Amino acid sequence: MTRRPATIIDAHNHVVGDHPDTLELLARHGVKVLNICFAEADGSWRTQMREPYARLSQRYPERYAWCTSFDLPTFEDGYVERVLEGLERDLEAGAVACKIWKNVGLEVRRPDGAMLLVDDALFDPIFAYLTCVEKPLLMHVAEPIACWRPVSEASPHQVYYRDNPEWHMHGRTDVPSHEALIASRDRVVARHPGLRVIGAHLGSLEHDVGAVAERLERYPNLAVDMSARLADLMTQDGDAVRAFFLRYRDRILFGTDVVMRTPHASLGAAERARQLAVLGRTYRDYFDYLETDRVVQHKGVVARGIALPDDVLEQVYRANARAWYGL
Numbered sequence: 572m573t574r575r576p577a578t579i580i581d582a583h584n585h586v587v588g589d590h591p592d593t594l595e596l597l598a599r600h601g602v603k604v605l606n607i608c609f610a611e612a613d614g615s616w617r618t619q620m621r622e623p624y625a626r627l628s629q630r631y632p633e634r635y636a637w638c639t640s641f642d643l644p645t646f647e648d649g650y651v652e653r654v655l656e657g658l659e660r661d662l663e664a665g666a667v668a669c670k671i672w673k674n675v676g677l678e679v680r681r682p683d684g685a686m687l688l689v690d691d692a693l694f695d696p697i698f699a700y701l702t703c704v705e706k707p708l709l710m711h712v713a714e715p716i717a718c719w720r721p722v723s724e725a726s727p728h729q730v731y732y733r734d735n736p737e738w739h740m741h742g743r744t745d746v747p748s749h750e751a752l753i754a755s756r757d758r759v760v761a762r763h764p765g766l767r768v769i770g771a772h773l774g775s776l777e778h779d780v781g782a783v784a785e786r787l788e789r790y791p792n793l794a795v796d797m798s799a800r801l802a803d804l805m806t807q808d809g810d811a812v813r814a815f816f817l818r819y820r821d822r823i824l825f826g827t828d829v830v831m832r833t834p835h836a837s838l839g840a841a842e843r844a845r846q847l848a849v850l851g852r853t854y855r856d857y858f859d860y861l862e863t864d865r866v867v868q869h870k871g872v873v874a875r876g877i878a879l880p881d882d883v884l885e886q887v888y889r890a891n892a893r894a895w896y897g898l
């Protein structure tokens with residue numbers, strides 16, 4: 572029987588869990604959630620994520636922390652200065668990191684019509700600032716490789732692209748390839764060696780732990796979180812995945828990425844219970860896969876758990892979030 576650490580840090584989630592039942596669920600599992608802001612184009616993230624996440628962290632510091640973001644480029648004078656002011660204010664208000672989201676690379680165009688990539692010089696002063704104040708950057712660049720492949724192909728992400736066709740890039744000639752986006756991310760990591768970078772979702776190389784390992788070897792300032800990619804790990808050879816966790820035990824962060832936007836206290840009891848059941852089931856699946864050698868079913872994928880040793884679990888569940896996010 573595995574001994575779980577007293578606190579597990581879910582280093583990538585989006586849950587406005589302001590109801591006693593949510594707090595009780597987190598306490599039962601010993602989970603502290605790092606809530607992550609991501610900047611949608613309409614700017615609503617500031618009221619819908621930043622404010623509720625900051626409030627939760629102030630009120631329940633044992634259960635919540637938060638990561639801020641910044642508005643998408645306007646290509647107007649003063650943009651970078653405004654971003655830096657916002658970051659300074661949010662870091663003072665307790666944010667532990669900053670996130671850049673997939674809309675950079677897949678959605679935002681420069682005034683000349685070209686897609687804005689994450690390694691555009693525009694962002695360099697922002698990344699330099701984070702380096703200087705020693706706060707990490709969470710990068711969700713690109714999408715799972717399934718995003719560029721036909722929806723008919725077997726993948727745990729099929730359902731998402733069927734339901735969110737605006738994010739499905741298969742057959743589109745006006746967006747960069749998966750490879751080009753990963754390369755743009757890699758260039759940022761290389762150009763800012765003093766910046767701690769966490770690659771969300773296994774650095775968008777979820778389909779192959781070998782490809783993730785290659786980047787971890789190349790860039791000592793890079794770590795990855797496993798959020799929303801358990802099913803991808805489960806589709807790969809269990810021995811290879813286990814070896815990956817053992818070798819990079821100090822570079823892989825536990826996370827789940829269960830997006831629940833409506834504050835739990837404003838939900839009706841039935842809907843809140845449904846969402847909490849999803850959250851609880853998600854934790855159970857991740858814990859079972861990492862801790863046991865039992866057969867686990869998750870998002871339509873069935874695989875045996877990889878039964879990591881206790882000391883590795885301690886790192887993935889807790890120590891790595893402390894080291895990389897200062898939590």
Ligand SMILES: [Zn+2]
Binds near residue numbers: 584585607
């Ligand atoms: Zn997320």
